[in-house]
Amino acid sequence: MVLSVKKPDIPTNDEARLYALNILRILDTEPEQRFDCITRLASNMFDVPIALVSLVDEERQWFKSKVGLAACETSRDISFCGHSINEENHLIVEDATKDIRFFDNPLVTGDLSIRFYTGKVLRDHQGYALGTLCLIDTKPRQFSDENLQSLNDLGSIVERELLALRLAKLDGLTQLLNRIGFVSDTEKLFSSANDVRLKAYYFDLDNFKSLNDSGGHDLGDKALKVFSSGLQASFHHSDLVGRLGGDEFMVVSKAENSSDLNVSDPIAQLDQYLNTNPLYDEGNTSGLSYSWGVTDFIVTPETDFEHILKCADRAMYDQKMRKSDCS
CATH class of the missing domain: 3.30.70.270 (Reverse transcriptase/Diguanylate cyclase domain)
Structure with a gap:
């Protein structure tokens, strides 16, 4: 039997969402302490080997900050975060091998061996989903409501940093680059x-x-x-x-x-x-x-x-x- 990876759905507002992401001019930039301190804290707080600030571009997800992962990006088609941005607030996958969306995903079946994933959706001031603050583990696990609230709090800090980047560059009246x-x-x-x-x-x-x-x-x-x-x-x-x-x-x-x-x-x-x-x-x-x-x-x-x-x-x-x- 031939298996096919379940690709993330494309949001109906994806063109506007991509514009909101691109105007930040953050893709392919150098690591910044303001984001790296959050992924380090998230990795330690939740005892997970991988924590990422992932931004979902047109054909890829790119990692502005990463702990425990060498790659700088992956294809959007196989990304967990591509699924997350279609959610209102977050996506939790307790065991990817038992999830119909991910069980045959190369990030699950390959060397990375993702089992647990949770992503807090990162939104800009207009509500566009830019990406996620996500946690990854190689073993299945549960995620409590208390843990989710803490992840949401960290995600809010990332959103404020993204907003600060935007405000420094944008014209207040038109929202174009100043x-x-x-x-x-x-x-x-x-x-x-x-x-x-x-x-x-x-x-x-x-x-x-x-x-x-x-x-x-x-x-x-x-x-x-x-x-x-x-x-x-x-x-x-x-x-x-x-x-x-x-x-x-x-x-x-x-x-x-x-x-x-x-x-x-x-x-x-x-x-x-x-x-x-x-x-x-x-x-x-x-x-x-x-x-x-x-x-x-x-x-x-x-x-x-x-x-x-x-x-x-x-x-x-x-x-x-x-x-x-x-x-």
Whole structure:
């Protein structure tokens, strides 16, 4: 009889969940004491050989912190944590050999020999399940309500640390990367993406000052939020999207994301989004108009963020001038 591993179900909100995870820019980063102290404490507190902070990416689970495990990641298809993120709060598996979801899983039948697993779901401030704080043992065991409460408490600490990472990088109004976060993450991308072709888009809202003057700052803020949501909806979840300040936005995208035959042109997507999500000012529909420019480039050790920004900004300015000449 041929056995097949039960793959985790994909959450219905997985695209938004992955965006929430990717905006943290925490994947593939170095270990940090703020997380390592929690996994060490969890391993000792519950007397388990393995404790992990596991983040569930599109095709893998990646371990931000780990005790008792050499691997840095596993496939999402065989991950216990991939199942956990579909739960409200936690998943407990007392004996994986007796669980129909896991008895033939290679993490159970192979060298790791998982028997016991429990994972506390880690959520961001919007409720998206990013991953788990999980415990693993090579022998079956039970997990009491008291133990579960203690694990939940430790998980809450991990969630606060993840939130602190987010708040340091994000614009409070739009929830996009702020300038500091955007520059930092773009420079990290450049350092790890040698010979990769990227595109940099620069956006500027047209007549934003007039919009603020006529409708007040509330309408101006709404315009920024609507435009930000449009960018998030139009670009790939792995792209960097930031608000540089005022009404200026920037996106750095892998060229393959915007040239994929299965992905619509992001500018066309953005236009469609803005047309179907108009602003309303005292009952009258107010459309959002914007100018944009793009530059594409291949990353080299000499690639400089400020130079790329200037090129994209110049392309945007040229388009704005052409629009002005035609009006």
